[in-house]
Amino acid sequence: MTTITLEHISKRFGSDQLTNDPAITAVDDVSLKLNTGDVLAILGPSGCGKSTLLRMIAGIHKPDSGRILYDDVDLRDVPLRERGIGMVFQEGALIPHWESRKSVGFFLSLRQREEEVPEKLHQIAKITGIGLDKLLERRPAQLSGGEKQRIGIARALARDLQVLLFDEPFANLDAKYRTEARIELKRLLNAFPVTSVYVTHDQVEAIALSHRIAIMRAGKIEQVGTYQQLYSSPNNIFVASFIGSPPINLFNGRSENGHWQGENFGGFALRRDLPEGMLVTAAIRAEHMHLEEGGIPGVVEQAIPMLAERHQLVIVHLAGETWTLTAPLEPYIERGSTIYCGLQKDELLFFDTKTGVRIG
Secondary structure: OOOEEEEEEEEEEOOEOOOOEOOEEEEEEEEEEEOOOOEEEEEOOOOOOHHHHHHHHHOOOOOOEEEEEEOOEEHHHOOHHHOOEEEEOOOOOOOOOOOHHHHHHHHHHHOOOHHHHHHHHHHHHHHHOOOHHHOOOOOHHHOOHHHHHHHHHHHHHOOOOOEEEEEOOOOOOOHHHHHHHHHHHHHHHHHOOOEEEEEEOOHHHHHHHOOEEEEEEOOEEEEEEOHHHHHHOOOEHHHHHHOOOOOOEEEEEEEEOOEEEEOOOEEEEOOOOOOOOOEEEEEEOHHHEEEEEEEEEEEEEEEEEEOOOOEEEEEEEEOOEEEEEEEOOOOOOOOOOEEEEEEOHHHOEEEEOOOOEEEO
């Protein structure tokens, strides 16, 4: 297995003289280290640069600046046949006129090791519990989207693997198969532990498959950590808002005499060295807000039963602010009714409204 180190890598795509489009910075001064066997998910909105970053790790794109190291050796100095990279794309990227068996065994066939293919396929099928043997004689046009991805993953694993890269492999699959595919892939990652990078915009996939998550925005990595670290201790408003469902509640306010004061909530202790009147955003998760007799009144916009979680999500508004809290399933809360809300003060997070940076 391989340790991957990114040292201040950046990538720009040039301007278009025909359309006068300016150059775009897709990846901007990213540094990161993956230890041997790590599974890192890169999570972020569309266009944030996560796929470009993955392609640089794969050696498909060359960084304009910075270095990518495989086991402390510059990737440019590692011969292609010695990199040991397996890659699974969103569309499967299978050769249209090849049967699946040939696609899966291509790497080993190039090295005159065709006899190893059956055993590899047997291992993969045994771990995932899927009938790969039924798919091997079919061409891509005869496969469903989920079947193509199964073949793509089998192809990536059926080689001398050191690094495994995924570019949103399940993005085009329906919800039912995505769940099955995640379970199958988790089994494979446990059975074939290699340094892996998984690009996705789906938090559930990132949580299920990775050891750590890197949050990207506008070409930069905002924060790296476990899901719980990102959820409970975000560095900035972007990470706080991006991670979690429902989104975190945000309240505008300011510092007053060492305390935070907002439109509807206030009186919570802040650092006393903050300038008086400084704009501060308070944030709190829905599960840390609750019904409280004598609390802040709010008019119910919607109550959503969450049967599996055994609570209802209640969206309320008051004086131009809207927030979400959790409440017991019973009694059901009627739309348009007034409820009284409280919060857990020790779960509040505060951010500089101007910069978005967390205030400790």
